[in-house]
Amino acid sequence: MATENAAAISRTNIKSRNPQTIISQxxxxxxxxxxxxxxxIKSxxxxxxxxxxxxNLGFVEGAEVSVISELEGNVIVAIKGTRMAISKSMANRVMTL
Known part of the structure; x- marks a missing residue:
């Protein structure tokens, strides 16, 4: 019985880890x-x-952002009702889903 419970817990832990792995991929x-x-925004x-x-610009986990365009190495986005341009190097640091 203890072995069955341990196996069930292991299966549950494996299942709970998989969605996180899929999301990060x-x-x-x-x-x-x-x-x-x-x-x-994921991270x-x-x-x-x-x-x-x-x-401070509004780029926080869970916030929704729309990409408007790319212009001269900048990414034009709409976030929290405001349009702004951020450099491509800054945009590289914002991971999205």
């Missing part, structure tokens, strides 16, 4: 999102100063 940098597409990478800067 499909996350892409904001810089690679096609114009006209709306995505959700923000980079140094504390960079993450803080992006957070």
């Amino acid at each position: 499909h996350a892409i940098p904001l810089s690679m999102v096609d114009a006209g597409r709306k995505v959700s 923000i990478g980079g140094r504390d100063k960079t993450r803080s800067f992006l957070c």
Whole structure:
């Protein structure tokens, strides 16, 4: 009986890990999102100063962002009702789903 319970727990843990793995495999940098597409922010990478800067602009986990276009190395986005341009290097740090 104890062996059956341990096996059931192991199966549950494996199942609960798989969706996270699948999600992280499909996350892409904001810089690679096609114009006209709306995505959700999964995570923000980079140094504390960079993450803080992006957070102050509204780039936080779970926020929805639309890519408007790309212009001269900048990514034009709409987030929280505001359009703005961020550099491609900043957009590379924003992982989306």
